[in-house]
Amino acid sequence: xxxxxxxWIVIIGLGIGSYLLRFTFLGIVGNRPMPExxxxxxxxxxxxxxxxxxxxxxxxxxxxxxxxxxxxTASIVTVLVCWITKNVLIAIAAGLATLYTLLYLLG
Amino acid sequence: MxxxxxxxxxxxxxxxxSPFLLVIAPFSMLFGILATEAGLSxxxxxxxxxxxxxxxxxxxxxxxxxxxxxxxxVLASSLAVNxxxxxxxxxxxxxxxxxxxxxxxxxAYFLVDQSFACSYARYEAEPQMTIQARMAYFAGVVTxxxxxxxxxxxxxxxxxxxxxxxxxxxFALPITFLALVTPMLRTPAHIVAAGVSIVVSLFxxxxxxxxxxxVAGIAGMMAGAQTERWLVIDKVSGT
Numbered sequence: 206x207x208x209x210x211x212x213w214i215v216i217i218g219l220g221i222g223s224y225l226l227r228f229t230f231l232g233i234v235g236n237r238p239m240p241e242x243x244x245x246x247x248x249x250x251x252x253x254x255x256x257x258x259x260x261x262x263x264x265x266x267x268x269x270x271x272x273x274x275x276x277x278t279a280s281i282v283t284v285l286v287c288w289i290t291k292n293v294l295i296a297i298a299a300g301l302a303t304l305y306t307l308l309y310l311l312g
Numbered sequence: 313m314x315x316x317x318x319x320x321x322x323x324x325x326x327x328x329x330s331p332f333l334l335v336i337a338p339f340s341m342l343f344g345i346l347a348t349e350a351g352l353s354x355x356x357x358x359x360x361x362x363x364x365x366x367x368x369x370x371x372x373x374x375x376x377x378x379x380x381x382x383x384x385x386v387l388a389s390s391l392a393v394n395x396x397x398x399x400x401x402x403x404x405x406x407x408x409x410x411x412x413x414x415x416x417x418x419x420a421y422f423l424v425d426q427s428f429a430c431s432y433a434r435y436e437a438e439p440q441m442t443i444q445a446r447m448a449y450f451a452g453v454v455t456x457x458x459x460x461x462x463x464x465x466x467x468x469x470x471x472x473x474x475x476x477x478x479x480x481x482x483f484a485l486p487i488t489f490l491a492l493v494t495p496m497l498r499t500p501a502h503i504v505a506a507g508v509s510i511v512v513s514l515f516x517x518x519x520x521x522x523x524x525x526x527v528a529g530i531a532g533m534m535a536g537a538q539t540e541r542w543l544v545i546d547k548v549s550g551t
Contacts, residue, residue, distance in 0.1 A: 207351050207377045215373050215386050216356070220363035222391045228420035230401035232413065239402060245537040249505040250395035251368065253532025255493040256506045257513040257525050258372060258389065262486045264514055276483050283487050287494035294338055296494065300487035 325452020344468020505536025
């Protein structure tokens with residue numbers, strides 16, 4: 206469960222931080238050119254952080270540090286459906302449907 | 313149809329932003345439901361969406377707080393997910409950098425995936441747009457998108473407060489992340505970044521203070537950037 210105290214630090218800290226990320230270039234840096242290597246790294250931040258966040262949750266979802274079958278299958282279905290349909294919401298729905306069906310069947 | 317007046321630019325923005333409702337409404341509702349399931353009150357959930365106004369970063373923070381990750385790591389990781397906003401900001405600066413500071417300060421708050429994507433495409437397509445028309449267009453795109461983000465967070469939170477905690481929604485967040493990240497795998501460099509991040513995160517999972525997340529994220533980022541460089545060099549040298 207999330208503690209109140211830390212929650213507000215995160216909300217406010219994330220709010221200020223996100224605003225600064227959005228404002229810095231537009232408001233302060235202006236038209237001055239930025240180093241190419243810096244922009245190149247920025248392009249890969251989200252695609253690098255999100256898998257790092259989600260992989261251990263899936264990989265260690267079962268007993269003894271192994272993936273739990275229903276959750277692993279649901280994850281694979283989500284990615285495949287998203288890849289094929291290019292539709293985020295259909296992919297989430299397919300993943301959740303797979304998860305709850307398997308959890309029910311596997312008891 | 314070229315944009316001639318400020319008013320027509322604003323209306324054109326609303327038109328281009330409206331289709332996003334189909335994504336924004338369910339997505340913010342999902343955040344509302346999952347946040348209240350994680351123990352946040354309706355007010356805290358709504359405040360989260362209003363103050364931060366960034367879907368992927370909000371989901372990231374929510375997941376990490378539930379995992380009892382140290383607050384500093386929660387902030388660093390969520391902000392890392394949001395670093396693309398800096399890229400949006402940098403990309404729009406050549407087009408709207410000459411607007412008054414107060415307008416840029418407000419636009420910065422409303423700089424989200426949708427407002428960036430529409431505006432950047434339109435500014436590039438119509439270089440003759442005046443600065444007033446550009447700001448009006450931006451405001452137009454934001455008009456249907458952002459208020460709906462707040463509203464449906466609230467709707468989701470109100471629904472989530474009614475769902476009993478025993479209803480196992482713990483894995484809905486990881487599924488959301490997978491659906492968010494899959495469309496980002498547009499180029500070989502993006503796929504390499506994600507692949508390296510996955511492998512490193514498994515080995516780095518044992519690091520204290522959840523530092524494995526940042527280590528794997530940085531490794532993936534560098535791998536993506538390096539792959540892009542190689543691909544560009546290949547293209548230039550024709551090999």
